[in-house]
Amino acid sequence: MSTAGHPNYGDELITRAWLDILTELRPDAEVWLDCPHPGRASHLFRRTHPNLHVTNTLWELAHSSPSHDPISDTERIARHVRDLGTPRIDPGLLALRHVTSVHLLGGGHFNDLWQDNLGIIAAVSALHREFGISARATGLGLQPLAAERGDWLREQFSVFDHVEVRDRASADAIGSEVGLDDAFLALSVLRPVYDERPSPENVVLVQGDLRAWSDIDAIRSIDDFLADAPDNEAAFVEALPPDDARYIADTRPSARFYSFGNIWFDGLPARPGQRWLTTRFHAHLLAAAAGAAGTVIAGQEGYYDHKHASLLELGTGWTVVPAGSVAEPTVDPDFPARAREHAAAKRRLAERLYPAEHRASASPGRSPMGA
Structure with missing residues (x-):
């Protein structure tokens, strides 16, 4: 799950870094990227993971909120995840039941500025509760966030297998530890981040x-x-x-x-x-x-x-x-030296979340959502 496809360089870089790490660690897995602009994203990431599919299922579910209040919309979202009833996105919701994990990628898109987006977190929480699907979140920035939504988010995140936020105020809001922004992962993969040609001062x-x-x-x-x-x-x-x-x-x-x-x-x-x-x-x-x-x-x-x-x-x-x-x-x-240490720490986290599998033993039946 990411905001890929706008495009916005930071969000695209984070998404590509996770796809690159999955290419290294899980090259045979099917990977679904759920994002608000799947058409543009499919072009931006077409040369990343070999088994990438792009959709916008959970973004559509969250953004179809009649109230635009994630707290009051929690039951509607959970009901559709559990019982379907949304003909346009039911095929996507059915596909979600067969993934191994759903991963919310980092960035500053889950907060009060874009309140509808918070419904995605409710949907992922419901997927875990109803179908036992592993839920992960890394590098999130949750501010600004009203106190009541912070309490609600703490409840939603309580069933996640891993939750990481990137700043102290976000950590205080949901009672988690402070981690690192997901962009540090881009400094740990094989794809270069920087243009090494001469550039202006x-x-x-x-x-x-x-x-x-x-x-x-x-x-x-x-x-x-x-x-x-x-x-x-x-x-x-x-x-x-x-x-x-x-x-x-x-x-x-x-x-x-x-x-x-x-x-x-x-x-x-x-x-x-x-x-x-x-x-x-x-x-x-x-x-x-x-x-x-x-x-x-x-x-x-x-x-x-x-x-x-x-x-x-x-x-x-x-x-x-x-x-x-x-x-x-x-x-x-x-x-710069500390940034390389942060990048190495982020890579170690990625390797814990997605342990490398031998290509011969990879199973095509159940697949990570990945991004």
């Missing part, structure tokens, strides 16, 4: 969606950041198309532009010695892991503050400033 990724700042303040921060940079040493990166190209024309239209397609197929242009200005969480994580220095423009309180705080606690050494201002990018030079 100054990189900007100021998002165009979920803005908690005025355009004037964003432009001021970007202009100040690039003030001394010649055009050939300035670049913009797009994680979510087309929104993340919002500020190029108003700031440095002649700068190099790395589209989503560029970074998806060729890798993120992050390296030691660079300076980054960003609002996005996964740009912070991956560029710091590459050894780049960075400044973060603070985003929506209750959402982005928890995300970036989790990385600051891990020791990226980056600086956070309000929109409209700028500070010289900073970095902890030891973070």
Whole structure:
């Protein structure tokens, strides 16, 4: 289960990393990816796991809520998982009864900002209760979350075999331990994350969606950041198309532009010695892991503050400033080594959740949902 297919680089990277690890550990298993945009996702991941199927069964079930309140909708969701009665998605719900496990992949999509999405957790809980299917969740960010939904989520997660969240506020909400974001897994698989070709010294990724700042303040921060940079040493990166190209024309239209397609197929242009200005969480994580220095423009309180705080606690050494201002990018030079340790820890978790099987003994009858 993931939000793959939007596309949004962080969510796509996480999904691909889990598919890559399943290709290494379970190459003969059937893997179903349940996501809100299965058409786009099928193109993005067509060269990952050899037995990948893409659907949107549980997303449809959750998003068809008449109340748009996951707590009051819990019984409806459980009833359909148990008894069917939804002709459009019954075939998908029947298929779910034959999977070995369902895995909620990490990201910040289960919270009060997208309340309908929480119904997916109720559906996975019902699958475990009714059919004994193993339920896992890794790298989740659950904030912002009202107290009553935190209590409800704690009950839903109580039947899961494994639950991991990536930040302290999310852990406090459901009574779990703090783990790591799933993007660290991408640093442990064979597929390269970074574009190793020469790249500009100054990189900007100021998002165009979920803005908690005025355009004037964003432009001021970007202009100040690039003030001394010649055009050939300035670049913009797009994680979510087309929104993340919002500020190029108003700031440095002649700068190099790395589209989503560029970074998806060729890798993120992050390296030691660079300076980054960003609002996005996964740009912070991956560029710091590459050894780049960075400044973060603070985003929506209750959402982005928890995300970036989790990385600051891990020791990226980056600086956070309000929109409209700028500070010289900073970095902890030891973070790339720590990031490799976090990646190794995430891989060990993946290997515990999906122990490697010999190809000759793999069974095609029961298959992991995987992602």
